[in-house]
Amino acid sequence: MTALKENIKQPVKAAVNQRPKLSFWQIFNMSFGFLGIQFGFALQNGNASRILQSFGADVEHLSLFWLAAPITGMIVQPIIGHYSDRTWNKLGRRKPYFLAGGILSAIALFFMPNASLLLFLPPAMVGAGVLMIMDASFNVAMEPFRALIGDNLPDSQRSLGFSVQTFLIGIGAVAGSVLPWVITQFTGTQQVAAGHVQNNVIYSFYVGGIVLISCLLWTIFKTKEYSPAEYATFHPDEPEETNKGLSVIFKDFSMMPTAMRQLGLVQFFSWFALFSMWVFASPAIAQHVFHVAPKDTTSANFAKAGDWVTLMFGVYNGVSAIYALCLPSIARLTSRKIAHAFSLLAGGVGLISIFFVTDPKMLIVSMTGIGLAWASILAMPYAILSGSIPAKKMGVYMGIFNFFITFPQIINGFFGGWIVKNLFGGQPIYALVLAGIFMLCAAISVLYVQDDRDIRLSKKLTSIN
Secondary structure: OHHHHHHHHHHHHHHHHOOOOOOHHHHHHHHHHHHHHHHHHHHHHHHHHHHHHHOOOOHHHHHHHOOHHHHHHHHHHHHHHHHHHOOOOOOOOOHHHHHHHHHHHHHHHHHHHHHHHOOOOOHHHHHHHHHHHHHHHHHHHHHHHHHHHHHHOOHHHHHHHHHHHHHHHHHHHHHHHHHHHHHHHHHOOOOOOOOOOOHHHHHHHHHHHHHHHHHHHHHHHHOOOOOHHHHHHHOOOOOOOOOOOOHHHHHHHHOOOHHHHHHHHHHHHHHHHHHHHHHHHHHHHHHHOOOOOOOOOOOHHHHHHHHHHHHHHHHHHHHHHHHHHHHHHHHHHOOHHHHHHHHHHHHHHHHHHHHHOOOHHHHHHHHHHHHHHHHHHHHHHHHHHHOOOOHHHHHHHHHHHOHHHHHHHHHHHHHHHHHHHHOOOOOOHHHHHHHHHHHHHHHHHHHHOOOHHHHHHHHHHHHHO
């Protein structure tokens, strides 16, 4: 009789421990705040180099000015992940962190294009400092959103969850990227005095701060996080963490899963390429496609080139938003690794093709390939990773995973400008070609990643046969 009772109870326990599936709109609301974050992040990516050049920074120094951002991200994200794993208050578990990060990001957006107002300090240095604060704040806000998907969704819905998140990221990035160009259509292309930023960029940053906060508040009011008691029912067998200090991060780093280590190489190649694009796209396209002189930052052609770059960034983000919705189906038909490899291949070809562009409109073709890669970079590595890490350490491991995003950017920051100046003769277009080669290396390396879902499906098929 006792054995019979145990057999009856077992299925009930399994059902209780399984996270319930969420509706599409619940997943949508959960990630809507990321739209606002990416709106601001796109403004940073598309305009930071342009602003710093307006403040007097040389092309070969741009990567150094961008360097502070990934360094702060490397430090901030694991710490935020560590503490968000252990935070439970009236606002929630992850929500306090992305709200705080969003507020700081909005303040930085308001301030960055106005750095020249501090007349007693070099504007380029002030702009670089604000860029550091802005990127650190974006990191504080972004990391909990990744962990929130892992917290609230069962494994069967995580590819969908990260794809919806990527779709919203794409929508926000499109809006943020094209906004300076849209404002120019109403105000006209502006020539400004040396050391000043065009008004369309300044107004865009103001709008970005407002949109960012509004979207974050939507997620905060529309999304429920599981309470500690509810969370415990999903993971009753996970031991309690006895060490609550930051030193546990180093222990977790040393014990990271195999898939995470393998994905690290993929991320290194991918994010080295992306960093090169964000830093050097504006000067490269201005010089190579619009034929602007390297030191010219006040002409109408420089302004046109900058606006066109932000519009093209909108194109790749728009492609990313649409393609993100197709990724779950592609991953089901092939595998998550194959889907990611194909997307990275398209991105590599897109980056290299910029070298052969003479008509600015042809950049749309290049940006289409980059958009496929960007969608996959924002979704597939996290979908693969989330199935191989302990649920109670979702936040800290998502933060540690950021190391593989920031480290290649730091390497690029130290050496990218030197390479452009000394190896490429001051021509940043070759930095984009090198970025394309690195993206192709990422496409090859992802094929060797161990995806736990593929292993589970293989074992299931073997047992059936």
